[in-house]
Amino acid sequence: MLEVKRLNAGYGRARVLFDLDLAAERGEVVALLGRNGAGKSTTVKAIMGLVPPLSGEIHFAGRRIDRLEPYEIARLGLGYVPEDRRIFTDLTVAENLEVGTREPRPGSPHWTREKLFALFPALAKMQDRRGARMSGGEQQMLAIARTLAGNPVAILLDEPSEGLAPVLVEQMARAILELKRAGVTILLCEQSRHFVERVADRSYILEKGELQ
Numbered sequence: 733m734l735e736v737k738r739l740n741a742g743y744g745r746a747r748v749l750f751d752l753d754l755a756a757e758r759g760e761v762v763a764l765l766g767r768n769g770a771g772k773s774t775t776v777k778a779i780m781g782l783v784p785p786l787s788g789e790i791h792f793a794g795r796r797i798d799r800l801e802p803y804e805i806a807r808l809g810l811g812y813v814p815e816d817r818r819i820f821t822d823l824t825v826a827e828n829l830e831v832g833t834r835e836p837r838p839g840s841p842h843w844t845r846e847k848l849f850a851l852f853p854a855l856a857k858m859q860d861r862r863g864a865r866m867s868g869g870e871q872q873m874l875a876i877a878r879t880l881a882g883n884p885v886a887i888l889l890d891e892p893s894e895g896l897a898p899v900l901v902e903q904m905a906r907a908i909l910e911l912k913r914a915g916v917t918i919l920l921c922e923q924s925r926h927f928v929e930r931v932a933d934r935s936y937i938l939e940k941g942e943l944q
């Protein structure tokens with residue numbers, strides 16, 4: 733489903749990633765484990781087209797995507813939930829979900845509003861609440877739900893458990909496992925080894941831009 737070959741990327745003259753090779757099969761949860769500054773966020777941004785690769789290849793669903801624009805990659809069915817969530821804070825939960833809604837996509841689960849609320853029950857109780865009045869954990873759930881509303885085949889999750897209370901971390905783990913059961917491919921960036929062991933089928937360890 734997703735394959736990265738000898739990926740090199742960075743910002744200006746600062747090279748961050750060095751010859752990365754990784755892959756995720758359909759319906760698999762694969763973790764990229766590493767500390768802050770290891771290059772995890774740069775990896776998913778490069779996959780999503782937000783950081784142009786210096787060299788290497790990225791393939792998604794049988795198509796090479798490293799030369800495409802982010803919107804073109806998203807249209808192919810690759811969703812992205814950034815570390816800083818990026819919800820629309822002046823919109824309500826229901827409005828955020830409406831913005832992210834797309835037509836059902838062949839080969840991917842169809843996430844209706846009801847299914848999203850079943851996955852994240854807390855959101856069902858705050859449909860009219862504006863994003864600015866939500867906690868960090870609630871915003872994280874909304875960010876993932878909004879991405880799923882686009883019916884992606886695979887999603888990139890950047891630090892979904894960071895800064896969450898233990899009870900919300902457990903809810904997040906259950907949600908990721910439910911996505912896996914639904915057949916969604918997930919590349920997960922994380923610092924928490926315990927969280928990775930809870931949800932991932934396998935993991936890569938990234939340190940200073942290189943896989944260990």
